[in-house]
Amino acid sequence: MKQTALNPAVLKIGELAGRAGLTVRALHHFDSIGLLKPSARSASGYRLYNRADIARLHQIQALRRFGLPLADIGALLAQPGTPFAEILAQQIAALGRQIKQACVLRERLSQLQRQLDQGAEPELSGWLSTLELMAVYDKVFTPEELQRLPFYSNGAKSQAEWAALVAQVRALIDGGVDAEHADAQRLAEHWMIMLERDTAANPDFVMRIDTLLAQDAAAQQRTGITPQLRQYVMDAFSARRHSVYAKYLDEDEMRHMRANSGKRAAEWPPLIAAVQRQMDAGAAPDTPAVQALTRHWFELFRDFAGDRPATMLKIRAATEKEPTLRTGTWMSDDMLTFIRQSAATLQAAAAKAGAGSSAG
Structure with a gap:
């Protein structure tokens, strides 16, 4: 130089x-x-x-x-010839992301401030645990969706409730209490009631949380909801439902239900979520997509209920009379009506096809 x-x-x-x-x-x-x-x-x-x-x-x-x-x-x-329009677009997009992150942070801080104003002031470990869970759920929910989730909005309060419930379930497991025991069934029903409440009864939200807890070891550690604990709750909840159905079904019908209700249970949550999405989108019950879901719905129903019409009527009557049987299913009255309307259109189409075949 x-x-x-x-x-x-x-x-x-x-x-x-x-x-x-x-x-x-x-x-x-x-x-x-x-x-x-x-x-x-x-x-x-x-x-x-x-x-x-x-x-x-x-x-x-x-x-x-x-x-x-x-x-x-x-x-x-x-490079003097660099396209400035492209650079501007990139910077605008980057600023948009920063603004969104700042809005999320602002809402999170406001949420904590509201809880302090209401007299909720947990230990530092409680705040840290809540913040860690917020970061976990950020992975699967948009900022807009998070604001619709009661468990997220309630922050430390919901976290404390879930921690207490998880501890109670863990105590039963560690004590060797069978999932069919009345205490286990009671906690499992309470679990489902809280889950519906804290997910705004949205089946799609529940699906995403289940997937997160099944696949994310960090989420399991922070919540205490391990695959073993979750399975115990599911088994206890299934036992609770069977005990209610037993008031309406005979021994043969219950034997069939117990043998088959768990075989395809994993197919129900995504199916219910898919039906809810169709309803939210304003789809009509007679559209092909909805009818395909309806066929799947009744296929699963027949698998655990059997093919006897009398048994199906008993199960329907039990579902209408026993609120417990609707708990934890995310099947609203509107959804059941929607599915029945779709089923009616399928039956009408089948009857029309049959009549045409006979005429031919």
């Missing part, structure tokens, strides 16, 4: 740093990455910056305020 004597148009690194509001260390870094190299050095080795260098530094500072990282600034200044 060329050495030169000092003149008014040249600044030493310290002088330039002071005028630009930077540190000498920052200018050293700019030099090391090739972003801003001094045009000359003094006889004693000091970095010297001329008018062109100072102008380049002004450009760098302007682009930094614009939000561009140093690597992108260097590439931009090296």
Whole structure:
């Protein structure tokens, strides 16, 4: 590099740093990455910056305020033909993400403030646990969806309730209490009631939470809801339902139900969620997509109920009379009506096809 004597148009690194509001260390870094190299050095080795260098530094500072990282600034200044429209679009998108994150943080802090105003002030460990869970659920829900989830909005309070319930279930498991025991059934029913409440009775939300807890070891550790504990709750809840159905069905019917109700149980949650999405989208009961779901619905129903019409009527009567049988199913009255309307259109179409075949 060329050495030169000092003149008014040249600044030493310290002088330039002071005028630009930077540190000498920052200018050293700019030099090391090739972003801003001094045009000359003094006889004693000091970095010297001329008018062109100072102008380049002004450009760098302007682009930094614009939000561009140093690597992108260097590439931009090296290529005068860079499409600025594309850069603007990228920066707008980046700012959009930052705004969304800031809104989520603001709502989270407001939520904590509301709880403090209401007199809820748990230990530090409770706050940290709540914040950790918020971060976990951020993975599977959008900010808008999170605001619709009561368990998220209630924060530390909901977390404390779930922690207490998980501890009670864990105590039964550790004590060797069978899932069919009355205490286990009682806790399982309470579990389902809380789950419906805290997910706003949205089957799609429940599906995502179940998937998260099944696959995310960190979520299992933070909540205490291990696969073993969850299965215990499901078994206890199934036993609870069977005890209610036993008031309406004979021994043969109950034997069939107990033998078959668990075989395809995993297919019900996604099916119910799919039906809810069709309803939310305003689909008519006679559309092909809804009718396909209805066929699947009655296929699963026949698998655990059997093919006897009398048994099916008993089960329907039990479901209408016993609120417990609807708990934890996410089947609303509107959904059942929707499915029955779809089934009626299928039956009408089948009858019409049969009549046409006979006429032929």
